[in-house]
Amino acid sequence: MSDLLLPVSEQLLAPGELSLEDLPALLGELVGPGIDAADLYFQRHVSETWVLEDGIVKDGSFHLDQGVGVRAQSGEKTGFAYSNAINREALSAAAQAARSIARAGQQGRVQAFAATRSAPLYLAGNPLDVLSRAEKVELLKRIDSRTRALDPRIRQVTVSLAGGWEHILVAASDGGLAADIRPLVRFNVSVIVEQNGRRERGGQGGGGRTDYRYFLETDDHGEERAMGYAREALRQALVNLEAIPAPAGTLPVVMGAGWSGVLLHEAVGHGLEGDFNRKGSSAYSGRIGELVASPLCTIVDDGTLHGRRGSLSVDDEGTPTQCTMLIEKGVLKGYMQDKLNARLMGVARTGNGRRESYAHLPMPRMTNTYMLAGESDPQEIIRSVKKGLYCANLGGGQVDITSGKFVFSTSEAYLIEGGRITAPVKGATLIGNGPEAMSRVSMVGNDLALDSGVGTCGKDGQSVPVGVGQPTLKIDAMTVGGTGA
Amino acid sequence: MSAIEGVGPQVLPQLEEQVEQIIAEARRQGASACEVSVSVDQGLSTTVRDGEVETVEFNRDQGFGITLYLGQRKGSASTSATGAEAIRETVAAALAIARHTSEDDCAGLADPELMAREVLDLDLYHPWEISPERAIELALECEAAAFATDSRVSKADGTSLHTWQGCRVYGNSHGFVGGYASTRHSLSCVMIAGDEAQMQRDYWYDVNRVGEALADPVSIGRRAAERAVRRLGARPVATCEVPVLFSAELAGGLFSHFLAAISGGNLYRHSSFLEGSLGQTLFPAWLSIDERPHILRGLGSASFDSDGLATYAKSIVENGVLASYLLGTYSGRKLGLPSTANAGGVHNLFVSHGDEDQAALLRRMGRGLLVTELMGQGLNLVTGDYSRGAAGYWVENGEIQFPVQEVTIAGNLRDMFRQIVAVGSDLETRGNIHSGSVLIERMTVAGR
Numbered sequence: 001m002s003d004l005l006l007p008v009s010e011q012l013l014a015p016g017e018l019s020l021e022d023l024p025a026l027l028g029e030l031v032g033p034g035i036d037a038a039d040l041y042f043q044r045h046v047s048e049t050w051v052l053e054d055g056i057v058k059d060g061s062f063h064l065d066q067g068v069g070v071r072a073q074s075g076e077k078t079g080f081a082y083s084n085a086i087n088r089e090a091l092s093a094a095a096q097a098a099r100s101i102a103r104a105g106q107q108g109r110v111q112a113f114a115a116t117r118s119a120p121l122y123l124a125g126n127p128l129d130v131l132s133r134a135e136k137v138e139l140l141k142r143i144d145s146r147t148r149a150l151d152p153r154i155r156q157v158t159v160s161l162a163g164g165w166e167h168i169l170v171a172a173s174d175g176g177l178a179a180d181i182r183p184l185v186r187f188n189v190s191v192i193v194e195q196n197g198r199r200e201r202g203g204q205g206g207g208g209r210t211d212y213r214y215f216l217e218t219d220d221h222g223e224e225r226a227m228g229y230a231r232e233a234l235r236q237a238l239v240n241l242e243a244i245p246a247p248a249g250t251l252p253v254v255m256g257a258g259w260s261g262v263l264l265h266e267a268v269g270h271g272l273e274g275d276f277n278r279k280g281s282s283a284y285s286g287r288i289g290e291l292v293a294s295p296l297c298t299i300v301d302d303g304t305l306h307g308r309r310g311s312l313s314v315d316d317e318g319t320p321t322q323c324t325m326l327i328e329k330g331v332l333k334g335y336m337q338d339k340l341n342a343r344l345m346g347v348a349r350t351g352n353g354r355r356e357s358y359a360h361l362p363m364p365r366m367t368n369t370y371m372l373a374g375e376s377d378p379q380e381i382i383r384s385v386k387k388g389l390y391c392a393n394l395g396g397g398q399v400d401i402t403s404g405k406f407v408f409s410t411s412e413a414y415l416i417e418g419g420r421i422t423a424p425v426k427g428a429t430l431i432g433n434g435p436e437a438m439s440r441v442s443m444v445g446n447d448l449a450l451d452s453g454v455g456t457c458g459k460d461g462q463s464v465p466v467g468v469g470q471p472t473l474k475i476d477a478m479t480v481g482g483t484g485a
Numbered sequence: 486m487s488a489i490e491g492v493g494p495q496v497l498p499q500l501e502e503q504v505e506q507i508i509a510e511a512r513r514q515g516a517s518a519c520e521v522s523v524s525v526d527q528g529l530s531t532t533v534r535d536g537e538v539e540t541v542e543f544n545r546d547q548g549f550g551i552t553l554y555l556g557q558r559k560g561s562a563s564t565s566a567t568g569a570e571a572i573r574e575t576v577a578a579a580l581a582i583a584r585h586t587s588e589d590d591c592a593g594l595a596d597p598e599l600m601a602r603e604v605l606d607l608d609l610y611h612p613w614e615i616s617p618e619r620a621i622e623l624a625l626e627c628e629a630a631a632f633a634t635d636s637r638v639s640k641a642d643g644t645s646l647h648t649w650q651g652c653r654v655y656g657n658s659h660g661f662v663g664g665y666a667s668t669r670h671s672l673s674c675v676m677i678a679g680d681e682a683q684m685q686r687d688y689w690y691d692v693n694r695v696g697e698a699l700a701d702p703v704s705i706g707r708r709a710a711e712r713a714v715r716r717l718g719a720r721p722v723a724t725c726e727v728p729v730l731f732s733a734e735l736a737g738g739l740f741s742h743f744l745a746a747i748s749g750g751n752l753y754r755h756s757s758f759l760e761g762s763l764g765q766t767l768f769p770a771w772l773s774i775d776e777r778p779h780i781l782r783g784l785g786s787a788s789f790d791s792d793g794l795a796t797y798a799k800s801i802v803e804n805g806v807l808a809s810y811l812l813g814t815y816s817g818r819k820l821g822l823p824s825t826a827n828a829g830g831v832h833n834l835f836v837s838h839g840d841e842d843q844a845a846l847l848r849r850m851g852r853g854l855l856v857t858e859l860m861g862q863g864l865n866l867v868t869g870d871y872s873r874g875a876a877g878y879w880v881e882n883g884e885i886q887f888p889v890q891e892v893t894i895a896g897n898l899r900d901m902f903r904q905i906v907a908v909g910s911d912l913e914t915r916g917n918i919h920s921g922s923v924l925i926e927r928m929t930v931a932g933r
Contacts, residue, residue, distance in 0.1 A: 048582075053754065056587035061561035062578040064571075065548075081543040084565045097543040100617060133585040156755050192755050192867065201756060201867045246872070248895065248931035249724040279534070281642050281677055283684065361540065396862045398874070402642070402677055402686035403719075405891055407861035407874035429863035429893050431874040479721065481863065481872040481893025483929040 111175030127211030178318030202237030206452030246482025261468030283404030303367030310467035368467030374444025445472030526651025613696030630706030749816020791829035
C-alpha cells in the first residue's frame with residue numbers, strides 16, 4: 001500500500017504543517033530511556049447517516065473525527081495519550097504523557113522506516129460521494145414505498161443508509177510505516193407488522209468495504225440489493241407473527257449458514273484472542289495442539305477477503321492482514337495477535353491489532369471469522385434431527401471467555417420435528433460452553449456462507465466492524481431458553 | 486472554536502461564547518433555527534495487573550455538534566476539529582443535509598417559553614487531583630487485597646482507576662444557553678478464581694462524583710475476590726419454573742427495559758409492547774417509581790434535558806399505575822403530548838422498596854434462582870419477550886445451596902412487572918436507577 005502514503009500524509013499531516021520526514025524525530029521524542037516500542041496512529045474519519053421513518057427522510061447527520069494516538073511501551077506496560085489536533089505541539093505533549101510509564105533503562109532506538117506493502121482489498125475513492133444527496137434520499141424513499149406496497153400488515157418501515165471513509169497512517173519505532181484508506185457502507189431495513197392485534201418486527205441489512213453503488217446492484221434473486229434486504233426484513237416479521245413459544249431445555253440445534261457464524265465468534269473467536277491467552281484468562285489458554293472441537297471443525301480468521309466488512313489491507317498497527325488457521329480439524333492451531341501480545345508470547349503477529357479510533361489502544365480483535373464447509377447436505381442435517389431447534393437468523397451474542405460460557409439470541413427459529421422444519425418459535429437465548437459446544441458439532445454442511453455485512457464486535461468498550469460465516473451445522477445438545485415445553 | 490485549555494467551570498464562558506459563534510454562523514448561512522452542544526473533557530485511566538502497571542491512558546476530547554432547521558427540514562453534523570474553518574464546514578455540512586431531508590411537522594426546537602430559566606448548581610464538579618503514581622498505588626492496593634482474600638484467587642484480570650472531568654454547554658437559537666461542569670471517578674477490580682475444574686471471573690467497583698468518597702480500595706478488592714471464588718463449582722440446574730431474585734446490581738437493567746418501553750421514540754415507532762398503556766396498572770399497587778433530577782452530586786442529575794427544557798421531579802409509576810411516559814419535544818409532538826423533559830433519558834430514578842434485605846428475600850423465595858449475572862441481549866421490546874443467559878445461585882429453604890451457570894431465564898416483561906413480589910432494601914446506588922433486589926414470582930429457567 002505504499003502508494004497510499006502520499007495521499008494519506010497529504011490528508012493527515014499537511015494541514016498541521018507536518019510531513020512523513022518529520023515522523024522519525026517525533027518518534028524519537030517518544031522513544032527515550034526504558035521504552036521498548038512506540039507508535040503514532042493518525043486518523044481522519046468522515047461518516048454520515050440518513051434515516052427514513054414514517055415515510056419521510058427525517059434526519060441526516062455528518063460527522064468528522066480526527067486525531068493522533070501516541071503509544072509507548074515498556075515491557076508489559078503501555079502509556080497512551082491522544083490529541084484531536086495534529087500538529088507538532090500537540091504531538092510533543094501527547095508523547096510526554098505517553099512515555100511517563102517508562103522506568104530507567106536502555107535508550108530506545110527508532111529504526112529507519114520500511115513502508116509496508118499489501119494488496120488493496122477495497123476501492124480508495126470516497127464511498128459517500130458516489131451518490132448525490134438527492135439520490136440517497138430518493139433511494140430511501142423508493143425502498144420505503146416499495147416495501148409498504150408489499151403487504152397491508154406493515155405498520156412501520158425504518159430505512160437507513162450509513163457510510164464512512166477513513167484515512168489512517170501508522171508510524172512505529174520498529175520502522176513500520178503503513179497507510180490505508182478504508183471505505184465502509186451499510187444499509188438497513190426494519191419492518192413492524194401487525195395482525196389481529198399482534199405485532200412483530202423483522203430486520204435485515206448488509207454492506208461492506210465498498211461504496212453505495214453496492215446497494216443498487218442486482219442481487220442473487222434478480223432484485224436491487226437494498227430491496228432484497230427490505231423483502232427479507234418483511235419475510236422475517238411475517239414469520240414471527242406465527243411464532244409459538246420456544247422450547248425450554250437442552251436440545252439438538254441446527255444452525256443455518258451465514259450470519260449464524262455469530263456462534264463461532266462467541267464460542268471460539270474471542271477465546272482465541274492473544275491478550276486473553278497471554279494473561280491465561282481464556283478457557284482456551286495453553287491448549288495449542290489440543291482437540292478443542294469436533295474433528296469436523298476447521299475455523300479461520302481471514303482479514304484478506306475482498307470488500308468484506310471485517311477486512312483490512314493492514315491492521316491498525318500497520319501489519320498486513322492474513323488468513324489465520326485457528327482450529328484445524330478440531331485441533332487448536334493458533335491465536336490472533338497484535339504486536340504487544342505477539343512480542344510477549346514470542347510468536348508472529350497475525351494482523352489482528354485493531355482499535356476503534358485514534359483515541360483507543362489497539363488490541364487483538366477478529367476480522368472475518370468463519371468455519372470451512374463440510375460434506376453434509378443441509379437437508380440431510382435437518383432430517384437427522386428427531387426433535388430440535390433450527391436457528392435461521394440470530395441477533396447478538398456474548399461470551400465470558402474465562403468460564404467459556406457464551407450466548408446468542410435467535411431472531412428467526414423453528415422447531416424441527418421428525419426430521420422436518422415445522423412451527424416458527426419466538427426469539428430465545430441459547431447458552432453453552434465454547435469448547436463443549438464445539439465438541440458436540442456432529443454434522444457440517446457443504447453450504448458455507450458469509451454474513452451480509454452488518455456485524456459489530458464490542459470488547460473493552462471498543463467497537464469494530466467484523467464479519468462471520470459458517471455452513472449449516474448441527475450441535476447435538478445446547479440449552480434453549482424459551483418458555484414453552 | 487479554538488482549542489480550550491483546562492476543563493473546569495472556568496472554561497464555561499469560553500464554551501458559551503463558542504456556542505453563540507456557532508449559532509451566529511448557522512444563521513449567517515441561512516438556518517432558520519438551530520441547537521448546538523459543545524463539550525470538552527479529560528481523564529486519566531490506570532490499570533494494573535499482577536502487581537504491575539499495565540496501562541496509563543490520558544484522555545482529552547473536545548468537540549461540538551449542531552442540529553439545524555430550514556423551516557421544518559432538519560440536518561445534523563458534529564466534529565472533533567477546532568477553529569473557525571471547522572465551524573463553517575460543520576454548519577455547511579448540516580445545512581447541505583437539511584436541504585434534502587423531508588418537511589416534518591413535528592421537527593423543530595421546543596417552544597421558547599418551556600426553556601429552562603436557570604441552570605441549578607447540582608454540585609457535580611469535584612475534580613480529583615490525583616497523580617498517575619497515586620492512582621497506580623490505589624489500584625495496586627485494591628488488587629493486593631483481592632489476592633489476599635482467598636488462595637483460590639488465581640489470577641488478576643485488571644484493576645482500574647478512572648478519573649474524568651468535563652464541561653458541556655448547550656444552546657439554541659431561542660437564546661437559551663446553559664452549561665455545567667461535572668466529574669466522575671471510579672475504581673474497578675476484576676479477579677479470576679480457579680480450582681482443578683473451573684476458572685471463574687467476577688468483579689466489583691465503585692463510582693462517585695467525588696473521588697475521595699469512593700469505597701475503600703481494600704473493600705472493593707475483597708468483594709471482587711469473594712464474588713469470583715463463590716462461583717467456583719457452578720453448574721446448570723434442571724429446567725424448571727421457579728421464582729427468580731434479580732440481585733440489586735441487575736435491577737437497574739431490568740427497570741431500564743421498562744424505561745425503554747415507555748420512551749417516546751419507541752412509542753411513536755409502534756415498537757414498544759407498552760404503547761397505549763398510560764394510566765394502566767403495570768406493577769403491583771405497592772410499587773412506585775419516581776424521577777428526581779436535582780439530587781446534589783447525583784450520577785444522573787441534570788437541570789435541563791437535551792432540548793434545553795427544565796427537568797422536574799415526577800412520578801413515573803404511582804401505586805403500580807403508569808403515570809408518565811418519557812418524552813422529549815419531538816416524540817411528544819408525534820404523540821400529541823407535552824414533553825416530560827426527558828429528551829436524552831431519565832435523571833435519577835428511584836424504585837420504591839420494602840424493608841427486607843437480600844437474605845430476607847431469599848427466605849421469602851424459599852426455592853428458586855438468585856441471578857447475579859446476565860448475558861446477551863435477548864429482549865424483544867415489540868413484544869416484551871425476555872430470554873437471557875444467567876448465572877447465580879440455587880436456593881432451597883431460603884438459603885443458597887450452590888452456584889449456577891449455563892442456564893437461561895425467560896418470560897414476558899409485562900408478566901414479570903406484574904409479578905414483582907418484593908423489592909429489597911439492599912439499594913444499588915452506583916447508577917442512574919436506584920433499586921434493591923427484585924423478586925419475581927415465576928420465570929422459566931432452562932438448563933440441563
